[in-house]
Amino acid sequence: MAARLVPAVGAAGLVVAVYEVCRRHCLAPMRQSEALLHLLADLTDSREHAVYGHSWRVGAYSRALAVSLGLSGEAADRVGYAGLLHDIGKMGVPDGLLNKAGSLDAEERALMMGHAAAGARIVLRAGSLRTLAPIIRHHHEWWAGDGYPDGLSGEAIPLGARILAVADAFDTMTTDRPYRARRSRQAALSELRRCAGHQFDPRVVASLAELVVAGDEAAAEDGGDLPTLVDQARAEG
Ligand SMILES: [Fe+2]
Numbered sequence: 107m108a109a110r111l112v113p114a115v116g117a118a119g120l121v122v123a124v125y126e127v128c129r130r131h132c133l134a135p136m137r138q139s140e141a142l143l144h145l146l147a148d149l150t151d152s153r154e155h156a157v158y159g160h161s162w163r164v165g166a167y168s169r170a171l172a173v174s175l176g177l178s179g180e181a182a183d184r185v186g187y188a189g190l191l192h193d194i195g196k197m198g199v200p201d202g203l204l205n206k207a208g209s210l211d212a213e214e215r216a217l218m219m220g221h222a223a224a225g226a227r228i229v230l231r232a233g234s235l236r237t238l239a240p241i242i243r244h245h246h247e248w249w250a251g252d253g254y255p256d257g258l259s260g261e262a263i264p265l266g267a268r269i270l271a272v273a274d275a276f277d278t279m280t281t282d283r284p285y286r287a288r289r290s291r292q293a294a295l296s297e298l299r300r301c302a303g304h305q306f307d308p309r310v311v312a313s314l315a316e317l318v319v320a321g322d323e324a325a326a327e328d329g330g331d332l333p334t335l336v337d338q339a340r341a342e343g
Contacts, residue, residue, distance in 0.1 A: 139234070147190045150197060154204050160277055165190035167273035167314075168266075174313045175269070185266040188241035192270050195225025195242070207285070222246050223255045241266035245274065248305045268307040272298060272314055275306070291318050 147161035169186030177185065196204060199221055203214055210218060226243035229235040244258060244267035251259030279294035289297070295315055302311040 143187055143190050146194060150191075150194050153196065153201065157281075157283075160281065161190055161193060163277045163281075164192060164270065164273045167277060168269050170317060171269045171273060171310060171313055172266070174317060175265070175310065177265075184237055185241065185269055187235075188238040188245075188266055189270050189273055191225065191229060191235070191238060192242055192245050192274065193221060193225065194228055195221035195223065197228070198224045219246070219254050240264045241270060243267075245270040247271070249302075249307050250304045253305075263307075265307075268310050272306050272310045275301075276314060291322075 144162065147165065148158070151157050151159065151161050165186050166189070168189030169182055172182040172185035199217060203210070203217060206214070222243055222245060226239040229242060230239045241264055243255065244263050247253035247256065247258045247263045247267060248271075249260060249263070249268070251257050275298060276294055279289045279297060280291055282288045295311075295318055298306060298311045298314065302308040
């Protein structure tokens with residue numbers, strides 16, 4: 107588990123700092139700012155226990171899914187970068203709440219849910235990153251309209267946000283957390299399929315299933331370790 111890098115700054119200070127970094131350094135095209143985007147993603151992850159690498163993997167999975175759904179070039183890059191920064195709005199969530207064990211009350215839940223809109227506001231003010239705002243804002247919308255922050259449904263949800271939702275859930279389920287062990291890829295896929303059509307876009311879930319099957323078949327042929335979806339995303343990048 108990564109050490110927490112920013113325990114003493116406080117949520118408000120962090121938000122101001124992130125605004126400043128984005129405003130000053132993200133004016134260049136996103137590819138030129140890639141190292142900075144990775145740094146911001148790691149900073150976001152470092153505030154939460156046991157999620158180190160989550161943002162990076164969600165970015166890689168999202169890009170791979172975007173490519174498999176027919177996006178290319180800048181459009182696919184945009185989905186990948188949005189995945190990298192999808193939880194940047196959690197910078198504004200207090201430490202105690204971010205790592206709270208057990209259930210949240212209504213006020214705490216509202217604060218946590220605010221991270222999607224807050225993340226969009228952060229990138230909206232950051233030069234070339236502003237095009238990521240709709241994807242980040244809507245990554246917790248549900249296909250059937252039960253999500254947040256705007257209760258959008260179906261194809262009214264930006265495709266990038268629908269991709270992110272699937273990538274985020276897949277990585278969350280297939281990595282260990284302090285309160286539960288990881289699920290296998292197949293178990294995670296079963297859960298995503300169960301929720302397709304209600305929480306997730308069925309087309310995106312089907313695309314992830316194809317990627318996972320292709321990765322497992324390649325591993326069987328090689329006889330080596332399972333190649334991860336991250337490797338596939340790298341190869342296609
Ligand atoms: Fe999120």
